[in-house]
Amino acid sequence: MxxxxxxxxxxxxxxxxxxxxxxxxxxxxxxxxxxxxxxxxxxxxxxxxxxGLPLEHVLGWAEFCGERIAVDPGVFVPRARTALLVDAAVAVTGPAAAVVELCCGSGAATVALARRLAPRWLAAADVDPAAVACARRNLDPLAVPVFQGDLYDALPAPWRGRLDLVLANAPYVPTAAVALMPPEARLYEAPVALDGGPDGLAVLRRVAEGAADWLAPGGHLVVEAGQAQVDALCAVLAAVGLRPTVTRDEDRDATAVTARRPG
Structure with a gap:
C-alpha cells in the first residue's frame, strides 16, 4: 500500500x-x-x-458491496459474485417495497439492500442458528429483524402474498461436488449453506415454489445459480407460474435468475 x-x-x-x-x-x-x-x-x-481458516473468519469480517460485514466462525462467507444478486434485485424493485432475504447467512445482501433501497419492510431469515446470530449482529444497527426457520416457514404468516422482492442465495452446489470445493469452504462453512442436493437445485426448487405464494402480483424472486443449472431452474420457475430472466456477469463469474410473478 x-x-x-x-x-x-x-x-x-x-x-x-x-x-x-x-x-x-x-x-x-x-x-x-x-x-x-x-x-x-x-x-x-x-x-x-x-x-487454512478463511481469511474472513480470521479477521472476523468480510467486505461486501463496500460494507464491512461481521462473519462468525462456521458462517458462510459472502462472495463478491453475489453482488450481482444485489444489483439484479435493485434493478427490479420499486420504492416502498416489502423485501425479504432467505438463506441470509451473515445478512450481507440485506445490509446492501438496506443501503440501496427504501423498503417499507425489510427482513432476513436463515435456518442455521449460527447464521441467524451473525446476521443479527450486522442487521440490528439497521433495525432489520432476522428470523430463524426453514425458508418461508420463518416468516410471519400475514406476509404471504404481500412481498415485492424475495432474494435468496440458497445453496446450489450438487452434493457430489461439495467435496471438490476449496478447503476454506467445505471445511469451515456449514454444509447447510453449501449442499444443494443431488443436482444442486433441491433448495432452489422449494424457494421457487414458495415464491409463487409469498410474492405479491408483480413481485420478483432473485436467486443465484450455477450457469449449468440455468435451464433447469428456469423450467422450475415457469412451472410454478413465474416468468424468469437470466443475468450473467462474466467478470464476476456470476449468474442471477430473476423471476416475476405476473399480475
Whole structure:
C-alpha cells in the first residue's frame, strides 16, 4: 500500500502466507497486520490463516458491496459474485417495497439492500442458528429483524402474498461436488449453506415454489445459480407460474435468475 510504512514482520509474513498457498499474500499480510495489536496477536492470526481458516473468519469480517460485514466462525462467507444478486434485485424493485432475504447467512445482501433501497419492510431469515446470530449482529444497527426457520416457514404468516422482492442465495452446489470445493469452504462453512442436493437445485426448487405464494402480483424472486443449472431452474420457475430472466456477469463469474410473478 502506497504511503504506508513497511511493518518489520511483513516480508516474513508474506513469505509464510505465499508458502501456504495464499494467492494474494501481500494483501492478506496488510490486513492481518492492521488487525493485530501486538506481535503475539499477529503470530496467532497468521497461524490460523496458514492452518487454512478463511481469511474472513480470521479477521472476523468480510467486505461486501463496500460494507464491512461481521462473519462468525462456521458462517458462510459472502462472495463478491453475489453482488450481482444485489444489483439484479435493485434493478427490479420499486420504492416502498416489502423485501425479504432467505438463506441470509451473515445478512450481507440485506445490509446492501438496506443501503440501496427504501423498503417499507425489510427482513432476513436463515435456518442455521449460527447464521441467524451473525446476521443479527450486522442487521440490528439497521433495525432489520432476522428470523430463524426453514425458508418461508420463518416468516410471519400475514406476509404471504404481500412481498415485492424475495432474494435468496440458497445453496446450489450438487452434493457430489461439495467435496471438490476449496478447503476454506467445505471445511469451515456449514454444509447447510453449501449442499444443494443431488443436482444442486433441491433448495432452489422449494424457494421457487414458495415464491409463487409469498410474492405479491408483480413481485420478483432473485436467486443465484450455477450457469449449468440455468435451464433447469428456469423450467422450475415457469412451472410454478413465474416468468424468469437470466443475468450473467462474466467478470464476476456470476449468474442471477430473476423471476416475476405476473399480475
Amino acid at each position: 502506497t504511503g504506508v510504512p513497511s511493518h518489520p514482520d511483513r516480508p516474513a509474513l508474506v513469505h509464510r502466507l505465499r508458502a501456504a498457498g495464499c494467492v494474494y499474500a501481500e494483501d492478506e499480510a496488510e490486513l492481518l497486520i492492521a488487525a493485530a495489536d501486538s506481535a503475539r496477536t499477529l503470530t496467532d492470526l497468521a497461524d490460523r490463516r496458514v492452518a
